Amino acid sequence: MRRGVGAGAIAKKKLAEAKYKERGTVLAEDQIIQMSKQLETFKSHLEEFASKHKQEIRKNPQFRVQFQEMCATIGVDPLASGKGFWSEMLGVGDFYYELGVQIIEVCLALKHRNGGLITLDELHQRVLKGRGKYAQDVSQDDLVRAIKKLKVMGSGFGMIPVGGSYLVQSVPAELNMDHTVVLQLAEKKGYVTVSEIKESLKWEKERASHVLDHLLKEGLAWLDSQAAGEPQYWLPALFSELTSRDITPEEANQMTP
Amino acid sequence: MDRFSWANGLLEINETLVIQQRGVRLYDGDDKAKLEAGAVLLTTHRLIWRDVKNHECCISMPLSQIIFFEEQAAGIGKSAKIVIHLHPTPANKEPGPYQHSKYSYIKLSFKEHGQIEFYRRLSEEMTQRRWENTPASQPMPTGTSTQAGRTRAVGIVGIERKIEEKRKETDKNISEAFEDLSKLMVKAKEMVEVSRSIANKIKDKQGDITEDETIRFKSYLLSMGIANPVTRETHGSGTHYHMQLAKQLGDMLQAPLEERGGMMSLTEVYCLVNRARGMELLSPEDLLNACKMFESLKCLLRVFDSGVMVVQLQSHSEEEMIASALDNVTDKGSLTAEEFAKLLGLSVLLSKERLLLAEKMGHLCRDDSVEDTRQDFVVGTIYALRRVRTDDARSRAPRARSSAPLAQIFTDPGSHSQESSDFSKERLQWIGARGYARLDAEISDGGR
Numbered sequence: 001m002r003r004g005v006g007a008g009a010i011a012k013k014k015l016a017e018a019k020y021k022e023r024g025t026v027l028a029e030d031q032i033i034q035m036s037k038q039l040e041t042f043k044s045h046l047e048e049f050a051s052k053h054k055q056e057i058r059k060n061p062q063f064r065v066q067f068q069e070m071c072a073t074i075g076v077d078p079l080a081s082g083k084g085f086w087s088e089m090l091g092v093g094d095f096y097y098e099l100g101v102q103i104i105e106v107c108l109a110l111k112h113r114n115g116g117l118i119t120l121d122e123l124h125q126r127v128l129k130g131r132g133k134y135a136q137d138v139s140q141d142d143l144v145r146a147i148k149k150l151k152v153m154g155s156g157f158g159m160i161p162v163g164g165s166y167l168v169q170s171v172p173a174e175l176n177m178d179h180t181v182v183l184q185l186a187e188k189k190g191y192v193t194v195s196e197i198k199e200s201l202k203w204e205k206e207r208a209s210h211v212l213d214h215l216l217k218e219g220l221a222w223l224d225s226q227a228a229g230e231p232q233y234w235l236p237a238l239f240s241e242l243t244s245r246d247i248t249p250e251e252a253n254q255m256t257p
Numbered sequence: 258m259d260r261f262s263w264a265n266g267l268l269e270i271n272e273t274l275v276i277q278q279r280g281v282r283l284y285d286g287d288d289k290a291k292l293e294a295g296a297v298l299l300t301t302h303r304l305i306w307r308d309v310k311n312h313e314c315c316i317s318m319p320l321s322q323i324i325f326f327e328e329q330a331a332g333i334g335k336s337a338k339i340v341i342h343l344h345p346t347p348a349n350k351e352p353g354p355y356q357h358s359k360y361s362y363i364k365l366s367f368k369e370h371g372q373i374e375f376y377r378r379l380s381e382e383m384t385q386r387r388w389e390n391t392p393a394s395q396p397m398p399t400g401t402s403t404q405a406g407r408t409r410a411v412g413i414v415g416i417e418r419k420i421e422e423k424r425k426e427t428d429k430n431i432s433e434a435f436e437d438l439s440k441l442m443v444k445a446k447e448m449v450e451v452s453r454s455i456a457n458k459i460k461d462k463q464g465d466i467t468e469d470e471t472i473r474f475k476s477y478l479l480s481m482g483i484a485n486p487v488t489r490e491t492h493g494s495g496t497h498y499h500m501q502l503a504k505q506l507g508d509m510l511q512a513p514l515e516e517r518g519g520m521m522s523l524t525e526v527y528c529l530v531n532r533a534r535g536m537e538l539l540s541p542e543d544l545l546n547a548c549k550m551f552e553s554l555k556c557l558l559r560v561f562d563s564g565v566m567v568v569q570l571q572s573h574s575e576e577e578m579i580a581s582a583l584d585n586v587t588d589k590g591s592l593t594a595e596e597f598a599k600l601l602g603l604s605v606l607l608s609k610e611r612l613l614l615a616e617k618m619g620h621l622c623r624d625d626s627v628e629d630t631r632q633d634f635v636v637g638t639i640y641a642l643r644r645v646r647t648d649d650a651r652s653r654a655p656r657a658r659s660s661a662p663l664a665q666i667f668t669d670p671g672s673h674s675q676e677s678s679d680f681s682k683e684r685l686q687w688i689g690a691r692g693y694a695r696l697d698a699e700i701s702d703g704g705r
């Protein structure tokens with residue numbers, strides 16, 4: 001049935017309007033017109049805010065956190081679209097979207113080594129390095145928010161709580177509770193063995209082996225079968241500065257027997 | 258700088274690493290120290306600095322030496338710094354890089370940033386003072402000493418006054434900003450409520466909304482960053498803006514897609530597009546919503562079972578991709594996702610998806626074993642071709658394939674053609690047992 005055409009329809013509409021006004025409710029169309037006006041007003045308030053405090057957002061990570069949390073409380077996502085007011089006037093959008101690109105690039109560059117799993121600390125270090133001397137400093141909270149946005153693109157971005165911080169996953173590998181728990185166990189030393197799993201988690205050998213095999217297959221763990229005692233499953237994502245060092249190919253050639 | 262002692266960089270028992278930061282240069286007071294390229298490490302007990310090239314050069318200082326510290330903002334050509342004011346040197350301090358210094362403060366210069374996190378963590382550690390509760394196994398010289406007591410008091414008062422003033426001023430700026438922010442949020446909240454009311458009315462059909470009005474409403478939601486599931490169900494999340502974007506992207510991605518075999522993951526597209534723009538970047542959701550509107554244009558958005566999203570050229574059909582996967586695997590006998598990626602010049606993620614697709618269609622079979630290589634590292638999954646068995650397997654050309662899914666029979670491992678040498682008896686049994694159900698019936702025919 002066609003809407004709003006012809007005298008009969010107009011009369012009908014007027015009747016409906018009258019009825020609604022009687023009850024004191026406003027029609028949706030009228031509200032939309034009203035909203036457009038309110039939006040203009042809001043936009044000018046935001047402009048005023050931006051002119052006074054835009055720098056604060058750029059420079060003060062605490063302020064950014066407050067801002068994000070307040071937005072979340074009222075049901076607004078300032079990072080949803082580059083076309084949103086928040087992004088256009090406060091510049092928050094570009095800051096986080098660019099950070100997103102930098103995070104993706106770092107994860108991609110290291111994937112061959114750590115299988116797509118990296119500590120938030122290391123990611124933070126490398127992103128900072130990539131941004132260079134003259135760029136704005138970023139906090140770990142900033143990274144977390146950027147990562148949350150990247151999730152919608154289906155690339156497998158996620159965060160796993162481990163040892164008081166997080167591991168950032170950047171590949172669509174399926175990691176369930178069992179895998180996560182083993183990662184957490186491995187966090188202290190950077191590696192884990194079947195016996196350790198059996199002892200700490202009270203699992204049977206098969207369950208432990210199954211989980212470790214999955215981590216190996218996904219490229220997240222490396223097997224050291226020459227370790228004294230029993231084989232050790234190392235997680236490159238957890239290699240730290242204190243226990244490892246990047247070496248050049250020349251150095252590697254000198255070291256291997 | 259004379260508060261530091263030589264250290265070996267190893268953590269003591271009970272000592273934990275809190276945070277580390279590369280690219281930090283040390284200053285003795287206002288003078289640059291020779292220790293210019295290194296990493297600073299904060300533990301629960303100490304502040305450690307280690308040279309980036311020479312790891313043997315490592316110095317440390319107990320946190321108890323610190324009176325207080327403050328940030329020094331970056332300037333033009335100058336990195337941000339943290340200035341740390343220290344207690345006088347204790348008598349029993351171990352030798353270090355400096356015998357004597359005229360300054361009672363040092364600076365950490367963050368040439369590669371990271372000062373925000375470091376400052377935060379240092380504040381936490383200085384508040385918690387964990388070194389007092391769990392003394393590290395080696396006795397650490399502390400910063401208290403009665404002789405220096407009186408001189409300390411005088412210097413400190415002046416410093417403390419300075420911090421207090423600075424804090425008050427910063428506080429004032431921040432509190433004004435927060436106040437303004439709160440007021441702004443109240444207004445934003447009003448907008449959210451209005452939009453909710455409208456959305457509910459649309460749902461309950463109170464009043465006739467035209468298409469135009471709905472579209473306008475959606476663009477208002479976009480501007481405010483308000484999500485609305487009601488309109489999304491009926492009209493999708495896209496707006497005129499996304500439609501335009503879809504057209505732009507469709508044109509822009511033609512060449513890059515061709516170069517990459519007709520397919521790019523959404524994250525690749527995100528990076529490519531935003532790097533090209535430089536400013537007014539797209540949010541991940543903008544990109545997704547635009548790609549969803551590709552419809553009649555030259556590309557389309559596709560979601561694989563794994564959740565991976567790609568943009569694909571219309572011209573690149575499914576059959577072509579599977580055929581190319583088959584060709585390559587047939588050539589080599591078996592392929593891992595990594596090898597396939599190298600062959601095609603694709604990312605590992607996408608090449609894996611193609612092989613999975615071919616597997617889903619019944620053209621390829623996956624050998625999911627975990628192998629030891631000579632370096633004791635583990636290789637991923639291998640994709641191998643299922644062979645068609647005839648009475649005379651040897652005469653059949655290994656490269657022949659039909660357009661229908663291959664018959665699900667394995668070659669007799671006794672017949673040795675080059676390609677089937679990969680298939681040992683154990684592996685066949687293994688694959689059969691893993692639930693490739695169609696194989697079981699055939700294998701039991703004999704030929705194993």
